[in-house]
Amino acid sequence: MKTILITGATAGFGEAAARKFVAGGWRAIGTGRRGERLKALQEELGDPFLPLEIDMRDRAAVESLADLSPPWGDVDLLLNNAGLAPPTDPLPETDWERIETVIETNITGLVALTRMLLPKLVERKGQIINLSSVAATYPYKGGAVYAGTKAFVRQFSLDLRCDLAGSGVRVTSVEPGMAETEFTIVRTGGDKEASDKLYAGMDPMTPEDLADLFWWLANLPPHLNINTVELMPVSQSFAGFTINREG
Ligand code: NDP
Ligand code: 8X3
Numbered sequence: 001m002k003t004i005l006i007t008g009a010t011a012g013f014g015e016a017a018a019r020k021f022v023a024g025g026w027r028a029i030g031t032g033r034r035g036e037r038l039k040a041l042q043e044e045l046g047d048p049f050l051p052l053e054i055d056m057r058d059r060a061a062v063e064s065l066a067d068l069s070p071p072w073g074d075v076d077l078l079l080n081n082a083g084l085a086p087p088t089d090p091l092p093e094t095d096w097e098r099i100e101t102v103i104e105t106n107i108t109g110l111v112a113l114t115r116m117l118l119p120k121l122v123e124r125k126g127q128i129i130n131l132s133s134v135a136a137t138y139p140y141k142g143g144a145v146y147a148g149t150k151a152f153v154r155q156f157s158l159d160l161r162c163d164l165a166g167s168g169v170r171v172t173s174v175e176p177g178m179a180e181t182e183f184t185i186v187r188t189g190g191d192k193e194a195s196d197k198l199y200a201g202m203d204p205m206t207p208e209d210l211a212d213l214f215w216w217l218a219n220l221p222p223h224l225n226i227n228t229v230e231l232m233p234v235s236q237s238f239a240g241f242t243i244n245r246e247g
Pocket of ligand 2: 135179
């Protein structure tokens, strides 16, 4: 029985991944700040799911994930999924605490966890899937901090492959476009209406689409490494450059 560690399993991609992998016969450790959500998921998924209430900004708690005893400690796949975005307001108008939370979650927590878990993943010839975003590649207004963190995740993933050469450990940067989760509700500070409006009439990707992708990546033959996967709903594409002709 294989074990996946999923950060951010209380909603969206992480929650769908927990369901997918447990249904597929894996053990899943799921983390997040919302203990009630984790408890509900544990009740739904039963013994193969271990809920751990951990804030990615709490470095000691994050690092303690590398100290779990077997079988939970025998992690085969690290899904670095927990993440969020600040509002798309201009940078000077964006609350510093929200910016700091995003950087500490999307970058610092992810690196701290990966660093501590790497020896175990090397021992088990395991796999890492990191959640980057199309925002890492395609700039948009108001995206600077979020996109910056996701560009970090993409490059971190690629460079980690260099360090891991010969180890058998696989690393993939997954770079999705618009998927309807709680992402925009969180980004807008709880504005469900704004979130509904953003996804209205455009057939966004679903958490299950992403869980299917993670499952495919996890079940590839061990000699294959998918470096990056960029995916979007058909109804999302590119806007091109902005030209300012006024000076
Ligand atoms: P959701 O908001 O639905 O889920 C985010 C998850 O991250 C939740 O489980 C949340 O748990 C967890 N999380 C956030 N901050 C922290 C923290 N400080 N400590 C612990 N857990 C945290 O978003 P998605 O499922 O859409 O997003 C998952 C990942 O995919 C993110 O990294 C996001 O940037 C990325 N992504 C999303 C896209 C989209 O369009 N939805 C597209 C591209 C990338 P809790 O709040 O309980 O702590
Ligand atoms: C989230 C996707 O396009 O809203 O990473 O930045 S997008």
